[in-house]
Amino acid sequence: MSRFLIEIQDVNDTIPKLASLFKIGFKADLTEYTVLIPSDLGKGKITGVNFPNGLGLYTYRCYFHEETEIVHKNLVFNPIRLVHCIQGDVFNLNEEIPEEIKITNHEHFFIAPKKGDSHTLKFPKENTVSLCCLEIDRAKFKKYLPFELTEIEPVFYSLFGDVNALQGKYHTGMFSLKVSDIIHEIYNCKETGFPRINFMGAKSLEILSYMLSRYRKEVTGKGLINVTGREYKAVEKVTEYINNNLANLETIPELALRVGVNVNKLQAIFQSVFGQTVNEYIRDVRLSKALSLLSRGDIQIGEIVQEVGLNSRSYFSKIFKEKYGVLPRQILHHESGFIPEHLNEQKKSKKKEVN
Template identity: 35%
Template sequence: MVTLYVKSLPLKDVITNLADAFATNFTNYCHEYTLEIPEQFGEGFIRGVNFDNGFGLIEYKCLFKENICIHFSVNQIHPLKFIYCSVGEVKHKFEEQESLHLIDQFQNVIVASTAKNGHILLFPKNKQIHLNSLEISRKEFKKKLDCELSKLDVKLRKLFKDLNGRQLFYHHGNYSLNMADCIDKIQTSRLGGFTRRLFLEGKANEILSIQIQDFEDDRKSEPKRQILRKSDMEKIRHAAGMLKQNLSAPLTIASLAKEVGTNPSKLQEGFRQVFGQTVNNYLNKLRLEYAKDQILIGELNISEIADRVGISNKSYFSRLFKSAYQLNPKEFAKKVRKNSE
């Protein structure tokens, strides 16, 4: 294992220390510092950017040839970290503890060490990793907090107000899909210069906002949670399967959500994430696909098909079908017969 020792803030120092450890250089583009990992150590990059008021974002997109241990140490209060893993998995530990925390793909964690003790991140060899860490110096960041914190969760409120780092804190969050979308937009941005810096600062604020919302949602009991997680995806697919199996008498959204163990708002959001449409639109898509297949088979008449898909109003069924296939069911059946002849 290769162990590297770096400072935590400002992030320019992190990149400078890593460049020295890797015996290489780094680039500075509009205060965004990028280190390309030398070939003998692996591939990818580590990039850091500082914003005003002790606020910074560091990104690791890399694949190392050896296990890498990055040991963050400071001669002042250690920053608060909001970490999110998009690809792969890494391990985290506090300097003063032996236990390791696994940060899995799509998972976010919030960590704060006590006083001047540091953090350790362990990157496995031969594994693609994409990790973002939002770093906050709480004393400097206090200037940014121009809003009252009373609405914030009591644990987070205490954490932000712990300016002298007296509280050891570790929150192992759920799998966040909103964060994955946010990170993806950073990755696909083609902005440069000043506009990129503004964009990154906006995204850093968005990352913090998502992390706080996720934390507060995690603290709720399961039925009251509103934010869609990776763990909800199986429930969404199960719900989609139930709709397909019960076209003639589909469950209501509330009943379907209860059946798969979620709530209606998360069910709707899940269908928008996975299928790009609402539950009812997805149901109608299944109905029309089934109806089209049955007309092609030719064993049922139009009324029987409408009954099979649970639509008693034949005019409504006809309008739905025409909106999807440009012909009403009778016209479509006539065209099928003509083509077969």
Template identity: 30%
Template sequence: MVTIKVNSLPVDLVIKDLATAFQLPYQLNCREYLVELSENVGEGYIKAMMLESGLGIIEYHCKFKMDVEIQFVKDFTHPLKFLYCTKGSVNHRFSNEDVLHELQEYQQAIVASQDYNGHVISLKKDQEVNLYSLEMDRERFMLYDECSSELIKSDLNDIFGDVLAKKSFYHEGYYSLALAEVFEQINSFDDNYFLRTIFMISSGYQLLGNQIAQYQDDLNNEDNRHILRQYEVSRVREAVQFIHENIERTNTINDICKEVGLTETKLQEGFKILYGSTINNYINDIRLNLASQLLRSTNFNISEIVYKVGLTSRSYFSKIFKEEYQMTPTEYRQMHIKKPSLDN
């Protein structure tokens, strides 16, 4: 294992220390520092940028050829870290503890060390990792002075109010879809470095705002959480696949929730975000699309079609079909019957 000691803040020192340890050059473009891994070290890159008001961000997009342990050292209070693993897995521990916290894909953690103790991040050999680390110098963050009285009264005080790092803090979970969208925007942003700097400052505040909202949502029990996590998106898509494959069955929303392991609140939220629809409206759209195909391309009678789209009432089917197509199923079929060509 290769062990590297790096400074914590400002984040440009992280890049400089990594470059020195691997005997690699680094680049500076506007505020952004970048070190690209050489063939003997691995592949990918690590970049970092100081934003505003004590905020900085480090991006790890890399695969090392050896196990790597990065030890963050500092002679005063370490920054509050918001870690987001979007690919692969990483291990985190506090420098004064042996307990390892593994962050896997879709997971995030809020970490704060006690006193002057640092953080240790471990990356495994031959594993591609994407890790974002939003770093906050709590003492310099500008909102503390203006909002300190409000902060003390809120459930955020354990995270943001401990400016002198009197105790350690660790909170782990799955990051939200809103956070995932910010990471995608950061990864795909391709413009000159002046605009990228402005964009990254904005992204830093977006990450912080969404993270605070998610942390407060995390404090609720699971049945009362409303923010959709990124890993839950795949379950929403599983629900869509289940609906398509079982449209002939009259499944309730509760049946679908049990099938994919989400609460109705989370599933409804997922459909709203991903498809702009409620679950029932989405199911009705699937049924009506299938019904229209069957009316155009088969000789099934109306009762058979009602059964095949998972309904039991012919009158209800006719009602929702007419609302969608402004004609009855029989009129729709007649309109789409192929008429013989005049040339024949």
């Protein structure tokens, strides 16, 4: 087994110190750090970026040849960590935990180590793992808030109020496809530099907001639907089918039958996971794809309407404007100052040629 102990004195220590332990270099782009897994250990990469509000976002996409432990020991600040697994299995260990806790696809784990304690992520050998770790520096986050911590609900104060980490806390959460979707957006982000850092900062807050809502439901038991792992996997299959078959979608009863869940249960799970009905989810996926196609500027609205599975161009324009505040044609014909991305790139190229 390989074991790497990272003693952290500053929020930006994690990736550089891990790179040093790996005996390899790392890449820095503004405040985002990346280290590649050395070939003798496995493959993949680990990235980390920290923000002024006390949030840190770390992503692990890795494969290790042998069982590997990465141990985080914070010497100065006392963080809360939210570990969310996208693919594979990962084990969490800590002095306060009686036995290691395994999380797998779409499961998450909250941990706030006691001052001086460590938190270990254990990766099984020959296992492709993809996970996101949201780290909250409680002292910084407290200063960032525009109100006193004593004003927040007790369920959250027990986590965020213990800035000096006098007590250790941990909580194993339930499945969350919504957070997985947000993390996939981070993985798929093609932006670079300053826009990328801002995008990741916004997504970090989105993850935190959603997971705090789930944490409240899980701790209090209020508003939480009891859903099995099999049922969550059914919803995952439905969302994958929806995204890949927008032009020729089946009816909701047919979707439910496809994954072996009754219609009412399917609707209930969608409300729990996405806060939407199945139809509302489908509408948003359609509009999101339509926006992407319109932004290209080379496909006519009628074609887009068909490609996203709608029959009425007027209905499409109506729901598009309700969601985005502009008509599809304004984006397609770059009215109101909107310039499709491909035209913007052409404009930049011509400007360079002139200069």
